[in-house]
Amino acid sequence: MADQYAQSGEDKQATGTPVIRWEEPPEGPVVVLLDQTRLPAEEVELVCTDPPALVEAIGSLAVRGAPLLGITGAYGVALAAARGFDVADAANALAGARPTAVNLSVGVLRAQEAHRAALARGGTSGQAAQAALAAARTLHREDAEASARMAGHGLALLDELLPGGGHRILTHCNTGALVSGGEGTAFAVALAAHRAGRLRRLWVDETRPLLQGARLTGWEAARHGMPYTLLADNAAGSLFAAGEVDAVLVGADRIAADGSVANKVGSYPLAVLARYHHVPFIVVAPATTMDPDTPDGASIEVEQRPGYEVTEISTPQAPALGAGGGVPVAPLGAQAYNPAFDVTPPELVTAIVTEGGAASPVTAGSLAELCAGTRREPLGQGPASGGGGEGRQ
Known part of the structure; x- marks a missing residue:
C-alpha cells in the first residue's frame, strides 16, 4: 500500500x-x-x-x-x-x-x-x-560515495579532453540526485564543472515521451543555479551543426561486457551525432551498472513502455483526459512504438566513467580491467588522477 x-x-x-x-x-x-x-x-x-x-x-x-x-x-x-x-x-x-x-x-x-x-x-x-x-x-x-568519485573522474576527463574550460555539455534524460544516493552520475560531473567555474552551458534534452530532462534535470539545474538551456530532442542536431556542443554526458541503465550501453531512448542518436561532429560522447555510471553476464548489446532486454506515454502528454499541471491519464496528442486508436531505452555500441562511446576511473577506448578488456580496479579499491578515497590509455584508472 x-x-x-x-x-x-x-x-x-x-x-x-x-x-x-x-x-x-x-x-x-x-x-x-x-x-x-x-x-x-x-x-x-x-x-x-x-x-x-x-x-x-x-x-x-x-x-x-x-x-x-x-x-x-x-x-x-x-x-x-x-x-x-x-x-x-x-x-x-x-x-x-x-x-x-x-x-x-x-x-x-x-x-x-x-x-x-x-x-x-x-x-x-x-x-x-x-x-x-x-x-x-x-x-x-x-552509491553516494561512488557519485562523488565519478564527479571527480568525469571532470578530470573533461578537462583533459577539453583544455581551457568553458565546457558546453549536452545531456539527456535525468542523471542527478533524483537517480542516486548522492548527486548523480552524468549530472554530477556537470555540477562539478559548474562548481569549478568551468561550465559554460548545460544543454538539456527535454527527453520525450515523459520529459525527464525538462521536468527533472531542469528542476535540479535550476536549484543549483547552473546555466542551462532546454531544447526539444530533435533540435540537438542543429546544436552540433552550429558547433555549440563540446561534450555529451549521459548515464546508463546497463553496460554489457563488450561496452554496449543501454540508456534512455534517444541516447544512441546523440552518439551518432557526436561521432559525426567529432564531439566526445561520455557515459557516467557506477560499477553496479556493468553487467559482465550480458555479453553484448543485442543481449540486452529493452523494456517496452505503454503506447499512451507517446500518444498522450502527462504533466502534473495538465488535466487527465486520455486513457493513460494525460492529454491526447494523437488520433484515438493510434499505435505507438515506445521503447524505454536504446543501445549505443562501444565504438561510439569515447569513455565510460565509473567510481574506479575511466575506460577509454571502450573495449571488453578495458572494462574488465576497470571493474577489477573498482573491486580492489575501497570506496571513500579520492578520485584518481587522469591519464591516457586503455582502462584509465
Missing part, C-alpha cells in the same frame, strides 16, 4: 526532499519516496508500506534511475522481511519490475543474500530483516 503526502520544510536537503528514506513509525517500517511523476509542480512523497507498492512505484516511474532503483530494490527486500512478506517472492517481483536496469536486480540480490546469510547462521526473522536493512543502507552509502 502507498500513501502520498506533501513534505514540509523539515528533513529537506539542499537539493530538496530526500529521494528515498527508510522510516519506522509506530505502525511499522515504510520506505518513503519522492514521487518524481509530480515534479516539478510539487514535491510529494509516496509512503510505501509493502513490496507491491514499491513495485508499482518502480513501474510508474515514481522512482527511477538505475542507481536509485538498486537502492530501492534493496530497501524493498528489507521491507518485505520486516513486514513478514515472503522475501523470495518479493525479491522476484521487485527485480522484474524494470528489466533493463541491472542495478535493480543487483540491489535486490544484495539485500536478499544478507537476509539468507543471517538465517543460515541461525538468526531470527527479526535479525535477518535487520541484516537486509543493513545491506540496503550500505548500498545507499556506497
Whole structure:
C-alpha cells in the first residue's frame, strides 16, 4: 500500500526532499519516496508500506534511475522481511519490475543474500530483516560515495579532453540526485564543472515521451543555479551543426561486457551525432551498472513502455483526459512504438566513467580491467588522477 503526502520544510536537503528514506513509525517500517511523476509542480512523497507498492512505484516511474532503483530494490527486500512478506517472492517481483536496469536486480540480490546469510547462521526473522536493512543502507552509502568519485573522474576527463574550460555539455534524460544516493552520475560531473567555474552551458534534452530532462534535470539545474538551456530532442542536431556542443554526458541503465550501453531512448542518436561532429560522447555510471553476464548489446532486454506515454502528454499541471491519464496528442486508436531505452555500441562511446576511473577506448578488456580496479579499491578515497590509455584508472 502507498500513501502520498506533501513534505514540509523539515528533513529537506539542499537539493530538496530526500529521494528515498527508510522510516519506522509506530505502525511499522515504510520506505518513503519522492514521487518524481509530480515534479516539478510539487514535491510529494509516496509512503510505501509493502513490496507491491514499491513495485508499482518502480513501474510508474515514481522512482527511477538505475542507481536509485538498486537502492530501492534493496530497501524493498528489507521491507518485505520486516513486514513478514515472503522475501523470495518479493525479491522476484521487485527485480522484474524494470528489466533493463541491472542495478535493480543487483540491489535486490544484495539485500536478499544478507537476509539468507543471517538465517543460515541461525538468526531470527527479526535479525535477518535487520541484516537486509543493513545491506540496503550500505548500498545507499556506497552509491553516494561512488557519485562523488565519478564527479571527480568525469571532470578530470573533461578537462583533459577539453583544455581551457568553458565546457558546453549536452545531456539527456535525468542523471542527478533524483537517480542516486548522492548527486548523480552524468549530472554530477556537470555540477562539478559548474562548481569549478568551468561550465559554460548545460544543454538539456527535454527527453520525450515523459520529459525527464525538462521536468527533472531542469528542476535540479535550476536549484543549483547552473546555466542551462532546454531544447526539444530533435533540435540537438542543429546544436552540433552550429558547433555549440563540446561534450555529451549521459548515464546508463546497463553496460554489457563488450561496452554496449543501454540508456534512455534517444541516447544512441546523440552518439551518432557526436561521432559525426567529432564531439566526445561520455557515459557516467557506477560499477553496479556493468553487467559482465550480458555479453553484448543485442543481449540486452529493452523494456517496452505503454503506447499512451507517446500518444498522450502527462504533466502534473495538465488535466487527465486520455486513457493513460494525460492529454491526447494523437488520433484515438493510434499505435505507438515506445521503447524505454536504446543501445549505443562501444565504438561510439569515447569513455565510460565509473567510481574506479575511466575506460577509454571502450573495449571488453578495458572494462574488465576497470571493474577489477573498482573491486580492489575501497570506496571513500579520492578520485584518481587522469591519464591516457586503455582502462584509465
